[in-house]
Amino acid sequence: MSLTLALRVAPQVPMEAEALTFDRVADLSESDIAALPLLHGNEKAAVGDFFKVSGRANGEVHLEGDLGRVKYLGAGMSRGRLVIHGNAGMHLGSAMIGGEILVKGNAGDWVGPEMLGGRIIITGNAGHMVGSAHRGGTIGMRGGEIIIHGNAGNETGNGMRNGLIAIGGNSGDFTGVNMRAGTIMALGGLGWRSGAGMVRGSIVSMQPAELLPTFSYDCDYRPVYLRLYLLYLRELGMAVEDAWIEGEYRRYSGDSVELNRGEILLLNRQKLS
Amino acid sequence: MLTRLSGGTVYDPMNGVNGEQRDIYIRDGRIAPPPADPETAAVNLDLRGKVVMAGAIDPHTHIGGGKVNIARALLPEDHRPDPVPRTTITRSGVGHAAPSTQATGYRYAEMGYTACFEPAMLPANARQAHMEMADIPIIDKGAYVMLGSDDFLLRMLAAGKSQREINDYVAFTITAAQALAVKVVNPGGISAFKFNQRSLDLDEKHAHYGVTPRQILHTLARAVHELGVPHPLHVHGCNLGVPGNVETTLKTIAGVEGLPLHLTHIQFHSYGTEGDRKFSSGAARIAGAVNRNPNISVDVGQIMFGQTVTASGDSMAQYRNHAHAHPKKWVCMDIECDAGCGVVPFRYRHQKFVNALQWAIGLEIFLLVDDPWRVFLTTDHPNGAPFTSYPHLIRLLMDRSFRNECFATLHPDAQKMSTLGSLTREYSLYEIAIMTRAAPAKSLGLTDRGHLGAGAAADITVYTPHADRQRMFEKPDYVFKDGELVVKNGRITRVVDGATHTLRPAYDRGIEKSLREYFDRYMTMRLDNFRLSDAEIENDGRGRLIVHRGRAA
Known part of the structure; x- marks a missing residue:
């Protein structure tokens, strides 16, 4: 039986639960897990005040209930x-290093901020600032994967330096703003001003997008790496059409305010057979 | 009600008490003389085996003003690992390098501190600094107003105004800003930075005003002395952090011609240029100069290893340092041409040659300055390290073997460049009581603080002696603030409001005429709005002013 923490008392205010990571609970008994500290609003609390703990971790930890008000789940895992x-x-x-x-369900804002490795999969939608730098910081996620089957909010991949963010639906405004490197694949549409201030890296979308005037058209081509990425996403259960794998992409380079070293690839829908 | 603290081992240097078993009596928030019959005390606290000192005083800690708020806003990642949850009597906040206001008060009190002084308050920003400090519970507060790079003073110097007129301006500014003392930061340098000068040595002329730091220092030191301000001019000298600045510091000491001067965070101003790396310790020369010149006092600004944030009015130095920012972000500001600030996050590493030697230089100064009445214990919070590292620093000073163990972990080249390993001095409890209580109180003119004589404020800290001095000083048994028990076993038990210490030197109000014209022409506020009234500090229900009289000049 794997370890399960079932929410039995819904938090009245946002709760910070950095204790709820695999690393922290994996080797503890039920009572020790129940005694781990939480911050309920600005008051100290314990895991046992809100969760019913049962079982032992056997490579997996399950959290049950609506944890929409519980922050920092899996932080530093x-x-x-x-x-x-x-x-x-x-x-x-947040700042996750490894694991999955x-x-x-859905996730709130700031999924995987400044993460270093590992994988986050969200079957529903995610909020703003997926894989971003914290406010005041300049570097977002440096590695790992964030896979969102639904939509994502604004500023996805703000300042990201490495890794993959894949969004099955739409991505909001300022996708990839200030990104240094890495790949963002928004299989749905891109919001306004995507790639603003990007230094390097790739932003990919299967839908037409209105780009900033600081991005310039380069060519139409079929990048090999994109096929590999799309096949990988299909393996992870995302709805990837054959036409996207075989299709041709319009390449735009930018942001010219940062010397045109980044790229935005948009599926050339006119050439779809 | 009379409270008796009986049988504790008392260290009270101001009254010459060195580890004697005494009873201390508290009545109405003050230390009371012993009654004829000790049994009349309504409360008796048995302190046999405990160490009793006055509440500690931090004479140089950045706890209020714009730069501290900038530092807080700049470093969310520094706050994350150190949340301070609320309790039934305390409010929530965050800690580490630039703690929130409430956490600042709680943590100082939990270490046995009962008064702390913000050393760099811009006159134009005094209102915000006082409002922010009003939010710090338990401890007494006060601030030193920054002059020396302000346009009005530099104009006066350039125009050759008399010392008397400058004294009037300085006194007006102290009064208007509700300050306790005067600080000068990189004299003239902050202004010169805005005129594209990137350094300004002691005898170098300001590109626009044509005045030198030496002129500014001497004029302000004389003004502070003649106005009877108890604390000498608080000097953050030229060339902070620059290898070879020991020469500038020695020239500063000589150039003041016997006037009282307090050289702050002297560690950052004690660097030579010897060795392969052109960075060496000037501690011995600085300590020698301090020992020879009784008009000079210093605080050290010891660095400790780890993450912190440097917040300084010296925008010229902070511009120089910003390439070393960790994490890589910084802020530089100017307000009303009064001065400015630079905020640069920093991580000191024991395996980095320069940082390791800085650590050793600070300790060398502590150990080589003979007179503990003229060397105060500071880390220039948060510039050298957060104030929460004080107990560790005290252990380094009191425990030679521990100090040597730490020294042995430093970058090997730094060890070779330092004499620290050969210094055998260990501070006594009496000397620690001097440098953390009696000496700062005396220097600041706080006649009823920093000692346990009859009539003093009942700010008292009680420790359990322990061979590990860090353990002893980080968790006092009891802390009394104005006679109220506020900390027990290192935990807040009651939250009270501290007072704001301020000074009102006399001056000729004729200076306000020219100031009014200047404000109307150049400033974004009127002179009457520049002035901070007593009511603004007292009327929020938490503030209380203690107005000190100046020393007779």
Whole structure:
């Protein structure tokens, strides 16, 4: 029986639960897990005040209930698998190093901010600032993968330096703003001003997008790496059409305010057979 | 009600008490003389085996003003690992390098501190600084107003105005800003930076005003002395952090011609240029000069290893340092041409040659200055390290073997460049009581603070002696603030409001005429709005002013 923490008392205000990572609970008894500290609003609390703890971790930890107000789930996690059966709050997987977080629901803002490695999968939608730098910081996610089957909010991948963010639906405004490197694949549409201030890296979309005037058209081509990425996303269960794998992409380079070293690839729908 | 603290081992240097078993009596928030019959005390606290000192005083800690708020806003990642949850009596906040206001008060009190002084308050920003400090609970506060790079003073100097007129301006500014003392930061340098000068040595002329730092220092030191301000001019000298600045510091000491001067965070101004790396310790020369010149006092500004944030009015130095920012972000500001600030996050590393030697230089100064009445214990919070590192610093001073163990972990080249390993001095409890209580109180003119004589404010800290001095000083058994028990076993038990210490030197109000014209022409506020009234500090229900009289000049 794997370790399960079932929410039995819904938090009245946002709760910070950095203790709820695989690393922290994996080797603890039920009573020790129940005694781990939480911050409920600005008051100290314990895991046991809100969760019913049962079982022992066997490579997986399950969290059950609507955790939309519970922040920092899986923060700093380096191994194991955290499965959230319901919604997750802000700062999910903050500065995560390794392991996997699976959210069977929606996630709040700041999914995987400044993460270094590992994988976050969200079956529903995510909020703003996916894989971004914290406010005041300049570097966003440096590695790992964030896979969102639904839509994502604004400023996805703000300042990201490495890794992959894949969004099955639409991505909001300022997708990839200030990104240094890495790949953002928004299989739905891109919002306004995508790639503003990007230094390097790739932003990919299967829908037409209105780009900033600081991006310039280069060519139409079929990048090999994109096929590999799309096949990989299909393996992860995302709805990837054959036409996208075989299709041709219009390449735009930018942002020219940062010397045109980044790229935005948009599927050339006119050439779809 | 009379409270008796009986049988504690008392260290009260101001009254010459060195580890004697005494009873201390408290009545109405003050230390009371012993009654004829000790049994009349309504409360008796048995302190046998405990160490009793006055509440500690931090004479140089950046706890209020714009730069502290900028530092807070700049470093969310520094706050994250250190949340301060609310309790039934305390409010929530965050800690580490630039703690929130409430956490600042709680943590100082929990270490046995009962008064702290913000050393760099811009006159134009005094209102905000006082409002912010009003939010700090328990401890007494006060601030030193920054002059020396302000346009009005530099104009006066350039125009050759008399010392008397400058004294009037300085006194007006102290009064208007509700300050306790005067600080000068990189004299003239902050202004010169805005005229594209990137350094300004002691005898170098300001490109626009044509005045030198030496002129500014001497004029302000004389003004402070003649106005009877108890604390000498608080000097953050030229060339902070620059290798070879020991020469400038020595020239500054000589150039003041016997006037009282307090050289702050002297560690950052004690660097030579010897060795392969052209960076060496000037501690011995600085300590020698301090020992020879009784008009000079210093605080050290010891660095400790780890993450912190440097927040300084010296925008010229901070511009120089910003390339070393960790994390890589910084802020530089100017307000009303009064002065400015630079905020640069910084991580000191023990395996980095320069940082390791800085650590050693600070300790060398502590150990080589003979007179503990003229060297105060500071880390220039948060510039050298957060104030929460004081107990660790006290252990370094009191425990030679521990100090040597730490020294042995430093960058090997730094060890070779330092004499620290050969210094055998260990501070006694009496000397620690001097440098953390009696000496700062005496220097600041706080006649009823920093000692345990009859009539003093009942600010008292009680420790359990322990061979590990860090453990002893980080968690006092009891802390009394104005007679109220505020900390027990290192935890806040009651939250009270501290007072604001201020000074009112006399001056000729004729200076206000020219100031009014200047404000109307150049400033974004009127002179009457520049002035901070007593009511603004007292009327929010938490503030209380203690107005000190100046020393007879």
